[in-house]
Amino acid sequence: MTNIRSIPQKVKDTFQRLTLLTGAEAAVALEQSRALVVGLGGVGSWAAEALVRSGIGGISLVDSDFVCETNINRQVQATGSTVGRLKTEALEERLKDINPDCRIKAFPRVFSKETADYFDIPGADYVIDAIDTLPCKLDLIEAALSSGKRLYSSMGMALKLDPTLIKTADVWESSGCPLARLVREGLRKRKVDGHFTVVYSTERLKRPGGPVEYCNGKVINGSAVTVTATAGMVLASLVIRDICSRYAP
Numbered sequence: 648m649t650n651i652r653s654i655p656q657k658v659k660d661t662f663q664r665l666t667l668l669t670g671a672e673a674a675v676a677l678e679q680s681r682a683l684v685v686g687l688g689g690v691g692s693w694a695a696e697a698l699v700r701s702g703i704g705g706i707s708l709v710d711s712d713f714v715c716e717t718n719i720n721r722q723v724q725a726t727g728s729t730v731g732r733l734k735t736e737a738l739e740e741r742l743k744d745i746n747p748d749c750r751i752k753a754f755p756r757v758f759s760k761e762t763a764d765y766f767d768i769p770g771a772d773y774v775i776d777a778i779d780t781l782p783c784k785l786d787l788i789e790a791a792l793s794s795g796k797r798l799y800s801s802m803g804m805a806l807k808l809d810p811t812l813i814k815t816a817d818v819w820e821s822s823g824c825p826l827a828r829l830v831r832e833g834l835r836k837r838k839v840d841g842h843f844t845v846v847y848s849t850e851r852l853k854r855p856g857g858p859v860e861y862c863n864g865k866v867i868n869g870s871a872v873t874v875t876a877t878a879g880m881v882l883a884s885l886v887i888r889d890i891c892s893r894y895a896p
Contacts, residue, residue: 661702661746662674662701662702665701665702666702669887669890669891669894670894672894673890673891673893673894676890676893676894677701677702677703677704677887677890678702678703678704679704680703680704680705680772680773680886680890681703681704681705681706681707681750681770681771681772681773682695682698682703682705682706682707682771682773682774682775682886683706683709683766683767683768683771683773683774683775684698684707684708684709684775684777685709685710685758685775685776685778685787686709686710686776686777686778686779686801687708687709687710687712687724687735687777688710688712688734688777688779688875689718689722689804689870689872689876689879690777690801690804690875690876690878690882691775691777691801691879691882692722692723692724692725692734692738692879693723693876693878693880693883694775694777694801694880694883695708695723695742695775695879695883696723696738696741696742696745696879697879697880697883697884698883698886698887699742699745699749699751700746701883701887702746703749703886704750705749705750705751706742706749706750706751707751707752707753707754707766707767707771708735708738708742708751708752708753708754709735709754709756709758709766710733710734710735710754710755711756711757712733712734713732713733713734714729714732714733714734714737715730716730718734720870720871721870721871721875721876722734723738723741723876724737724738724741725737733753733755735753735754735755736753736755738753739751739753754766757783758783758786758787759782759783759786760786760789763786763787763790768791768794768796769796771796772796772797773796773797773886773889774787774791774796774797774799775798775799775800775801775882775883775886776788776791776798776799776800776801777801777879777882781826781829781830781833782833784800785830785833785837788830788834788839789834789837789839791843792839792841792843797843797886797889798843798844799843799844799845799846799882799885800818800843800844800846801845801846801847801878801882802821802824802826802827802830802845802846802847802848803824803825803826803827803847803848804848804870804874804875804878805868805869805870806850806851806852806853806868806869806870807848807850807852807870807871807874808850808852808873808874809848810873810874810877810878812848812849812850813847813848813877813878813881814846814848814849815844815845815846815847815881816844816845816847817843817844817845818831818834818843818844818845819831821845821847822849823847823848823849823851824845824847824848824849826847827845827847830845844885846878846882846885848874848878
């Protein structure tokens with residue numbers, strides 16, 4: 648049994664409250680783990696922060712976008728002072744302030760089938776998918792499954808106000824989520840039949856009346872931090888609980 652003294656002093660002090668729940672062995676395992684978080688929007692940014700606040704030893708951040716004013720309502724790195732900066736850069740700076748010992752890699756580029764090798768999926772213990780664009784999402788899922796990595800994937804969290812309706816299930820067993828249905832259809836077309844856990848919601852809100860908002864030709868759906876952040880926290884919790892399940896005190 649690993650003793651609490653085997654945890655580096657700074658990590659032990661910072662993450663003492665979580666270690667009291669998980670036990671020392673799980674805390675050490677978390678410190679030795681690396682997560683790859685792809686998509687740093689309203690879901691992925693909170694998942695990344697929750698993991699760093701929980702003592703994960705390494706994290707890779709993937710997103711090609713820049714912080715804009717409309718991100719402030721739901722993305723953890725989005726503030727008035729970070730508007731115009733790369734999301735990866737702003738979040739890396741914030742996470743280093745939380746835990747300077749965390750090994751952080753920032754990748755300000757798009758994940759796709761063509762760029763997949765750049766992100767070292769085989770070197771990660773966990774892959775968190777928080778991508779909005781369906782083709783790139785399918786590319787990441789396929790790459791993670793083929794690498795045999797533990798994958799947790801967020802489904803659609805826009806047009807929702809009730810975080811208590813968020814659920815987890817195997818992708819093939821989820822229901823009531825339009826994006827999850829599209830993901831299943833896409834995986835079948837690619838002949839991918841692997842299993843992984845998705846975080847999804849059964850809530851279906853109609854768009855309010857009035858003109859439809861567009862950005863670069865795409866419809867912009869409303870979203871609430873209370874929902875997106877909850878989904879991100881659930882994703883991080885899946886990682887933490889998976890580690891704890893193998894190192895029960």
